[in-house]
Amino acid sequence: MEQIQMVDLKSQYYKIKDEINTAINSVIESNQFIKGPIVKEFEKNLAKYLNIKHVVSCGNGTDALQIAMMALGLKPGDEVITADFTFIATVEVIALLGLTPVLVDVERDTFNMNIEALRKAITPKTKAIVPVHLFGQCTNMEEILEIAKANDLYVIEDTAQAIGADYTFKNGISKKAGTMGTIGCTSFFPSKNLGAYGDGGALFTKDDEIAEKLRSIVNHGMKVRYYHDYIGVNSRLDSIQAAILNVKLKYLDQYKANRQAAAKYYNDSFSKLNNIEIPVVSSFTNHVFHQYTLKLKDINREKIQDYLKRKGIPSMVYYPVPLHKQKAFHNYSFKDDNYPVTNELSDIVLSLPIHTEMSEEQLEYIVKCVKEFIS
Ligand SMILES: *Cc1c(COP(=O)(O)O)cnc(C)c1O
Secondary structure, three states: OOOOOOOOHHHHHHHOHHHHHHHHHHHHHHOOOOOOHHHHHHHHHHHHHHOOOEEEEEOOHHHHHHHHHHHOOOOOOOEEEEEOOOOOHHHHHHHHOOOEEEEEOEOOOOOOEOHHHHHHHOOOOEEEEEOEOHHHEOOOHHHHHHHHHHHOOEEEEEOOOOOOOEEEOOOOOEEEOOOOOOEEEEEOOOOOOOOOOOOOEEEEEOOHHHHHHHHHHOEOOEOOOOOEOOOOOEOOOOHHHHHHHHHHHOOHHHHHHHHHHHHHHHHHHHOOOOOEEOOOOOOOEOEOOOOEEEEEOOOOHHHHHHHHHHOOOOOEOOOOOOHHHOHHHHHHOOOHHHOHHHHHHHHHEEEEOOOOOOOHHHHHHHHHHHHHHHO
């Protein structure tokens, strides 16, 4: 049996090695390392996959979020609402731009933004909502879009963990994660569901004007070289990463299916256990299982992690400290009482290995070891 890893990028690479190597070599031969034609081609192919008019690539997912907020003209004092239970990047960029981060609690079932908490958090200063499609399933976008419309707010989707996930509206229309709000942001960090071999990110929008602004901001705020219309940044997807992603995009649906099959195996194996709660998937979305995250009941998390580790099985806690408690944000004086669910989740979540290359043998072994520990 292959050594078990949280994510196995090496085995994945070996299956498409020739294609990847050819793609990388062609960029090197072309010598167009920045803004080469492959970047445009990848953007076009991703736009087609997502069924969205514009894809603008950039340097990483954190930059994507920052650039989205810059393009929408958010200014110091503006409040931006997001979830307390997410990766720090989402909140970091809000703070970095001098905007005011407003954190709301999440739902215990889905780990995603609690809609009632969102409603309560809106003030006259609120300018944008940043729903995070955590672990691979979509937040309740129908409600969020309604709230945004009623209050004239932008919606910036953080779909770094959910690229390829589908959302179905009540009228039956289905859309891809990241294509429902004003702007969608994603990351191509190597371990993400569509991962590069380095850093990368992208923004999605259906709005021509916003797209043009995004395209300009990622490249020093210029459209015509050395004429700068906006204060921008230097955040580009380099051609080698675009070439790799362009190959991997073809396999994204297969990768999604592999992750879903692994999750199903886990679900079937754990669903009857009293002290483990399996992931709950909302009816309006599918789940692309960027993470497979359990909730533990009366199980000592450190001890089970330790036990699994001794059996050669890695596991991770995403995330051990809610953002409202992070030292970096101490001067925002978030009130701990507002986040009972995030506080609970950060104590009881445990993510097991899930990736595109998991074998039945590995899954069987992991399940056996988990069951051994809790019995
Ligand atoms: C990974 C991630 C990001 C940041 O992406 P980078 O490419 O690492 O900058 C942002 N938000 C969420 C939810 C993420 O998981």
